Amino acid sequence: MSRKRRQHNAAFKAKVALEALKNIEPVHAIAARHGVHPTQVSQWKKELGDRLPELFARGGASGTAGETQEREKELFEEIGRLKMELEWLKKKLVNSSVEQRRHMIEPAHPKLAVTRQCELLGLPRSSFYYEPRPVPSQQARLMRAIDELYLAHPFYGSRQMTRALRREGYEPIGRKRVQRLMRLMGLEAIYQKPNLSRRDVAHKIYPYLLRKLAVTRPNQVWATDITYVAIQGGFIYLCAVIDWYSRRVLAWELSNTLDASFCVRAVARAMAEHGVPEIFNTDQGCQFTSTEFTAPLLDRGVRLSMDGKGRALDNVFVERLWRTVKYEEIYLRGYVSMVDAHAHLDRYFDFYNHRRPHSSLADRTPDETYRAALPAAVNQ
Numbered sequence: 001m002s003r004k005r006r007q008h009n010a011a012f013k014a015k016v017a018l019e020a021l022k023n024i025e026p027v028h029a030i031a032a033r034h035g036v037h038p039t040q041v042s043q044w045k046k047e048l049g050d051r052l053p054e055l056f057a058r059g060g061a062s063g064t065a066g067e068t069q070e071r072e073k074e075l076f077e078e079i080g081r082l083k084m085e086l087e088w089l090k091k092k093l094v095n096s097s098v099e100q101r102r103h104m105i106e107p108a109h110p111k112l113a114v115t116r117q118c119e120l121l122g123l124p125r126s127s128f129y130y131e132p133r134p135v136p137s138q139q140a141r142l143m144r145a146i147d148e149l150y151l152a153h154p155f156y157g158s159r160q161m162t163r164a165l166r167r168e169g170y171e172p173i174g175r176k177r178v179q180r181l182m183r184l185m186g187l188e189a190i191y192q193k194p195n196l197s198r199r200d201v202a203h204k205i206y207p208y209l210l211r212k213l214a215v216t217r218p219n220q221v222w223a224t225d226i227t228y229v230a231i232q233g234g235f236i237y238l239c240a241v242i243d244w245y246s247r248r249v250l251a252w253e254l255s256n257t258l259d260a261s262f263c264v265r266a267v268a269r270a271m272a273e274h275g276v277p278e279i280f281n282t283d284q285g286c287q288f289t290s291t292e293f294t295a296p297l298l299d300r301g302v303r304l305s306m307d308g309k310g311r312a313l314d315n316v317f318v319e320r321l322w323r324t325v326k327y328e329e330i331y332l333r334g335y336v337s338m339v340d341a342h343a344h345l346d347r348y349f350d351f352y353n354h355r356r357p358h359s360s361l362a363d364r365t366p367d368e369t370y371r372a373a374l375p376a377a378v379n380q
Contacts, residue, residue, distance in 0.1 A: 008036070017044035020256060022082070023338050025122065026236055027256045042257045049261065085120060088112065098232075098336065102128055122232055122337035142170060143181055150187050154331065157189035158182055186334060188230075205289060209279055209305035210244075218245045218370045221305075222270070222277040224263065225318040226287065227326075229254070229345075231335040238325075238345070239263045241270040244281075244317055246370035247358055249349050250274050254342055260287040268296065281305040283315060324352070 012034075019030050020041050027045075031038040101123045107114055118125045142165075149156060149164050156164065158179040165173055182188070215221050221244040228235045239262055240252040251270035255262035267280075280302050282288035294304060307315050329348040335341040357363040364372075 006036075013044045014048065016041055017048035018078075020045035021048055022086075023254065023256055024120065025256065025337070026231065030256075042259065045257055046259055046261075085112065085116070088120070098123065098127060101336070122340075139181070142173075143185060145170065146178065146181055146187070147185065150182075154190050160189075190331065204294075205284055206304040206306045208281075208307060209303060210281055213279075215244050218243050218248075218373050219275055219277050220245060221279045221281060222250065223281040223315055223318050224267065224288070225283060225315055225322070226258070226263065226285065227322045229330055229335065229341055231337060231341055236338055236341065237262070239266045240318070240321065240349075241266050242318060242321060243274075243277075243366075243370055245373065246366045247317060247321070247361065248353055248366035248370040249321070252345070252349060254338055254345070256338065258287070260290045260292045263287050264293055264296065267293070271300070276300045277302060279303045279305050281307070281315060283307045 016030060016034050016036065019025065020027060027041045028038045031041045034041075101121045104121060105114060105117050105123075105128050106112070109117065112120075114128065115125055118128055145165060145168065146161060149161060153160075153164075158175050161182065162173060162175045162178045165178065210221060213221070222241055223244055224239060224241045226237055226239050229238050236254055236256050237258055238252065238254055241250045242248060243250055251266045251273065253262040253266040253269075271277075280297050282305075284306050287293060288306070297304060325345075325348065329344065333344055335344065353367045354365055356365060358366055358369070361369045
């Protein structure tokens, strides 16, 4: 017997889409809380973003003037409430652990309930009320040993970790116990995750233009790509735009959904701050082949270049950037939310651009290389 399909009313969809639009929690965490599929959340978020301008349009054909004014009043009240909540969040959420976040909760707050404060802080409500029990000394020693081995060998999974512990004298110990403790400690082996770039066969594919091309100046070739970033309770997506000549990160964006909009925002910000490139290179992912992404570049006279299918080295400098960012920043920290991830990545990209010497740039920083060559590029 087939299950009856659930029907969701407009108010429920708007509530879920608005939570996704805030970019505070990963999509699948929002979906799990409301009992819907992550794909539905992504779709509702996109529909809400597309239709927001309609909500503020005056003199529309649907509804009376009184209804329009009432709806505008409700929307302005909602915006005011969200602004108040985000201002409260920014003051509270700076480099804090779970225990610190527990102490941030204000049960007597006049406008924010404990449940809402926990949602904004990315803290399960049960964690706020939980009273921790002491860990047995034997388990504490074992967890310490696992932690030391993981720091030395972050590519160890539960099987290899079990073998290493047995060689160090922790007998008898089973893989299931090691697996449970690693999960409890939030440790996971570093390994290749599923491909994030999925081609849409209906989109136009552009040829690869960089083979045997001499890149001799900044803003000659830009490139972009998407990678995942683990946070507490799930993962989010990072898009960065780099200059091939100098390896400088020109702009970057985070999103909890894998659509084209945050990639478009990153490129628009890069062009607003640094000008227009001659060639823009991407892979064949549907985000980069969509009209939403390609149209603004083509309108500015940019030549589009796309990697060959299955050729990761065609965009090697972005792939190398992901390795650097993950090993020097992401893998060393445990982000608890998108706000936390954004704050740390903002500091890291500033360090990467302005203070980190690059061996392939004669030990200069990407920013020094980019700015030193700009006058010569302008005069050509």
